[in-house]
Amino acid sequence: MAQLKIGFIGGGNMASCIFNGIVKTRPQQDLLMVSGPHLEKLGAFAAAGAELTTDNCAVAAWADVLFLGVKPQVLPDVLAELKAVDWRGKLVISMAAGWRLSAFYARLGELALVRIMPNTPAKLGLGVTAMCPGAHVTKEQTELCLALLAGLGKTVLTDEEGINSLGALAGSAPAFLYRFLEALVAEIVAHGFSESEARAIIEQMALGTASMVIANQDQSIAQLREAVTSKGGTTFQGLTQMTNYHFEAMMHDVIEACLRRTREFEDMFK
Ligand SMILES: NC(=O)c1ccc[n+]([C@@H]2O[C@H](COP(=O)([O-])OP(=O)(O)OC[C@H]3O[C@@H](n4cnc5c(N)ncnc54)[C@H](OP(=O)(O)O)[C@@H]3O)[C@@H](O)[C@H]2O)c1
Structure with a gap:
């Protein structure tokens, strides 16, 4: 089976937590790429086998699964960059607080998008992550997302109100x-x-x-x-x-x- 291409836009705290969880639970299984404005800060990702780039569009175009790991206030600019990406067949996972599914659809069109809300004990594999698959996410994509988050701790499937309350x-x-x-x-x-x-x-x-x-x-x-x-x-x-x-x-x-x-x-x- 072809290796899964997992991309991250933004390699900060929460992205590295998810990245480490994936590397721990699925060793050598996936191809990984991370983008960010300062490559010198992304050394730990490269050391764990990820390719690095400053080009967000390149990661988005390459990935089968794309994690959006930038701060909520940075997302408008990042999403504007990604307008030309063909989202068909891709699964996008947002961890941004305060960003509803509809806000993404308004900027990128309808796409397979999952919202997640992890917490910091995820760093120890003891987190609680709320997860809300959007309307265009298939059962297989939901299962895949659950598998990718397994290293963070417990995942709770919920709706958008549940994401907010959790x-x-x-x-x-x-x-x-x-x-x-x-x-x-x-x-x-x-x-x-x-x-x-x-x-x-x-x-x-x-x-x-x-x-x-x-x-x-x-x-x-x-x-x-x-x-x-x-x-x-x-x-x-x-x-x-x-x-x-x-x-x-x-x-x-x-x-x-x-x-x-x-x-x-x-x-x-x-
Ligand atoms: N931390 C938590 O406990 C937590 C919990 C739940 C959800 N979240 C969500 O996780 C997301 C990230 O939060 P965080 O705490 O991980 O923030 P963070 O550590 O500041 O990480 C943000 C990352 O985005 C990068 N970045 C900035 N501008 C960029 C751009 N234009 N293109 C690509 N990458 C860019 C930053 O790179 P530079 O450092 O090089 O500028 C940094 O690596 C947020 O949406 C937040 O709501 C966080």
């Missing part, structure tokens, strides 16, 4: 969890431990807690919390304070703020 709930959520962990590290330091001790303690606590959630599938997360909480005890007092500060309402507003920004981006990139 963008906030899985894409941005690592930042919310980091913030929570930062606050706990600061508290541990305030209680006399060094920064490095505090970090090591919180790393182990977070890893242990996530592992407890995974290991106890027969219990809800609420049940796991209740198992740490005796009525009137110390944890109970702490949780009561979280309730007093309307923790769930705050998290709801946090997610709503993300979604509002997504909608603003969608309006910008219509």
Whole structure:
């Protein structure tokens, strides 16, 4: 069988994460090409066997599968460059936040396009990627896309609304969890431990807690919390304070703020 030609326009953080996942899960299987304005920044791709170019159209014309890995605000210029490409038979995969399928069709015509929204733990193969195949994507192309993303972690098939909500709930959520962990590290330091001790303690606590959630599938997360909480005890007092500060309402507003920004981006990139 002919080797699959996989192209990347833009070789930044997320593109390299996807590229590494493909190289790891499909070693020596595919032909790879990456374009970007600064070839000197793309050395890691070349070292892993990819051809490099500064010509975005050349990658697009060559590829069977094309990942668009540029920032959302750079896409209008890149898509304008790609206007003359014949998209028949090609699968295009966009990871751009705030770019609806219709925004691509308006610029490139109808094409087989999949939207994905990965998150940064994908770097460790522990990501959650939301994936929404457009109307022109075949079942085989959907399967292929799932196979190409396998190295990133879990992939969740959804629609465009799901891409937006998972963008906030899985894409941005690592930042919310980091913030929570930062606050706990600061508290541990305030209680006399060094920064490095505090970090090591919180790393182990977070890893242990996530592992407890995974290991106890027969219990809800609420049940796991209740198992740490005796009525009137110390944890109970702490949780009561979280309730007093309307923790769930705050998290709801946090997610709503993300979604509002997504909608603003969608309006910008219509
Ligand atoms: N990072 C995340 O956690 C994350 C999560 C989900 C989705 N995404 C999406 O992934 C996409 C990329 O984000 P990122 O964080 O990976 O950004 P990034 O690290 O800044 O990567 C963007 C890449 O695009 C290249 N580039 C700039 N102008 C270009 C052009 N005209 N033609 C070709 N390449 C060009 C840049 O090259 P130079 O550096 O040489 O300028 C850089 O390698 C965005 O659409 C973002 O919404 C990112």
